Amino acid sequence: MRFELTYTQITVYALIITIFFDMFVTRNSLLSTLRFWISYSIILPFQLVTNWWLTSREIVTYNPDSIMGLRIAGAPFEDLIFGFAMILAVMSAWEKLLKIKTPK
Amino acid sequence: MSQGLALENWSYLAMLLFVVAGSWWLEFAFKIKVLRRPRLALTAIVPVSIFFLIWDAFAINQNHWDFDDNQMLGIYGPFSIPLEEYLFFFIIPLAALLTLEGVKSLLQKVKR
Numbered sequence: 001m002r003f004e005l006t007y008t009q010i011t012v013y014a015l016i017i018t019i020f021f022d023m024f025v026t027r028n029s030l031l032s033t034l035r036f037w038i039s040y041s042i043i044l045p046f047q048l049v050t051n052w053w054l055t056s057r058e059i060v061t062y063n064p065d066s067i068m069g070l071r072i073a074g075a076p077f078e079d080l081i082f083g084f085a086m087i088l089a090v091m092s093a094w095e096k097l098l099k100i101k102t103p104k
Numbered sequence: 105m106s107q108g109l110a111l112e113n114w115s116y117l118a119m120l121l122f123v124v125a126g127s128w129w130l131e132f133a134f135k136i137k138v139l140r141r142p143r144l145a146l147t148a149i150v151p152v153s154i155f156f157l158i159w160d161a162f163a164i165n166q167n168h169w170d171f172d173d174n175q176m177l178g179i180y181g182p183f184s185i186p187l188e189e190y191l192f193f194f195i196i197p198l199a200a201l202l203t204l205e206g207v208k209s210l211l212q213k214v215k216r
Contacts, residue, residue: 007168010159035211039204046126046199053119059175060116066168083196086156090197091204094148101144 007066011081018085018092026096030088040087047083051075115175116188120195127199136205138198145201153193160185160193 022030030036054060055074062076070077131139138145161183163169171186179187 005162005166007163010163014159035204035207038211039200039207042203042207043200046123050119050123053122054116057115057172057175059119059172060169061172062169063167066163066166086152086193086197087200089152089155090149090200093152094145094201094204097144097148 007062007076007078008068011078011085014085015081018089022088022092026092028092028095030092030095036088036091039091040084043083043087044080047080048073051079109177110174112175113177116171116186117177117191120188120191123195123199127202130202130206134206134209136202136209138201138205145198148201149194149197153197156193157183157185157190160189 019031022028052073052075055062055071067076067078072080128139130136164184171188176186176188181187181190
């Protein structure tokens with residue numbers, strides 16, 4: 001059996017699940033905080049540099065059939081969504097743990 | 105076929121070391137406690153990373169992306185995921201947490 005799911009489609013699902021996780025599971029709503037967006041604006045340039053390294057040297061290559069084709073700093077646009085979702089999920093889980101540890 | 109590793113084989117790992125070099129010192133520069141609370145950090149990272157590793161395994165299986173063996177160490181873990189990828193899903197989230205805590209520490213200083 002073969003699942004017909006492209007990288008593009010999975011990133012959309014991952015983004016939706018992560019935002020749901022942040023809003024309703026950990027209830028942090030990090031997306032409405034200054035600290036998240038400042039952190040992300042620091043992380044993003046680093047992601048662009050590391051993406052460029054991995055793709056320009058062809059350390060990682062992408063199947064053209066699984067991506068929409070828009071590339072930023074050498075890497076598929078999908079990679080930025082992938083990174084955004086992963087970072088949001090980890091930060092949200094972390095802040096939830098901090099809240100549990102030090103209840104107000 | 106083991107002819108030792110060429111410099112090229114470290115290409116992916118070099119990028120991970122770059123991220124480690126760029127992030128670990130935040131712990132001490134901003135007096136934050138991420139690395140010094142390893143259990144808490146791992147509790148946040150591991151469940152999330154498992155989901156992304158499942159994604160990675162699926163993407164490798166479906167040929168969404170592929171790795172150049174000449175630029176990797178050639179060590180593979182479960183589900184044909186290269187060692188560098190396993191490290192990626194530990195090092196990048198950790199760097200993100202260090203960044204977040206660093207920013208929070210800065211914002212608190214600005215508030216005062």
